[in-house]
């Protein structure tokens with residue numbers, strides 16, 4: 001049964017089921033007065049009629065093969081549907097770490113080949129748009145509604161645009177729950193993606209990997225088989241949910257956890273995100289925001305690890321600070 005507004009065609013039953021409740025995310029016109037209020041309050045919202053990346057709505061596989069350029073692109077290969085991000089620079093911190101995916105470099109033509117004959121593997125192209133793309137793609141990129149996003153960046157005092165990541169994923173691919181330290185306008189171009197979001201207040205329920213781990217910022221909880229003995233507060237998560245289709249732009253606020261999956265039987269999905277550095281506050285106001293508290297927790301963890309030089313000493317030391325004194 002097709003679902004969704006207008007000519008949106010997807011079967012909502014084709015997304016994986018999870019153990020927690022979800023509530024919908026508002027879908028508002030870019031000029032609706034509540035849209036800017038939600039963004040100003042760092043709450044997620046699907047913004048319609050931005051025409052943000054309309055020039056990229058034609059970016060199907062054939063078009064990308066023609067215009068993405070003959071350079072090498074970053075493609076992840078996974079033996080499962082999950083593409084859990086890891087920071088290669090932190091692997092040295094954790095000799096026991098086994099990367100859950102392989103990073104490959106290939107031309108788009110080679111990527112197309114993999115899509116046609118994936119074998120048991122799955123592939124996910126994740127490539128920052130840069131000056132290696134073809135002329136036509138540059139023209140499409142210049143044709144993005146920069147007036148709109150530049151105005152938003154100014155209005156909400158965000159930092160600079162750091163990158164636009166092009167994402168070309170196989171049906172069913174999942175980017176597991178994580179948070180980013182950047183503001184994100186996520187533009188869906190082809191196919192359908194479901195995004196589950198969790199506010200930064202649920203930090204204590206999503207158990208991110210330790211900061212020195214390559215999986216820093218990623219949840220330790222396997223949403224397909226949550227280990228409630230190790231992660232008991234996962235029972236408390238309450239998600240926000242939206243299915244994005246072509247033309248939708250989702251504002252993913254900095255520090256909001258998100259789990260993103262391509263509809264299992266949709267066409268190959270194409271998205272482009274707009275990552276902005278967070279703004280700087282000129283003066284600290286109290287009470288602190290939850291985002292500021294997450295940033296403080298990260299800084300404390302970094303400083304303590306730096307001082308102790310040994311992750312195994314973190315828990316006993318923190319327990320001595322807290323137990324019987326602050327709890």
Ligand SMILES: CCC[C@@H](CC(=O)O)C(=O)C(=O)O
Pocket residue numbers: 085126165167174175180184186252258260261271273
């Ligand atoms: C590597 C970025 C993946 C993306 C989610 C997805 O489309 O799979 C995301 O998490 C983001 O845009 O922040």
Ligand SMILES: [Zn+2]
Pocket residue numbers: 178179180258
């Ligand atoms: Zn993300």
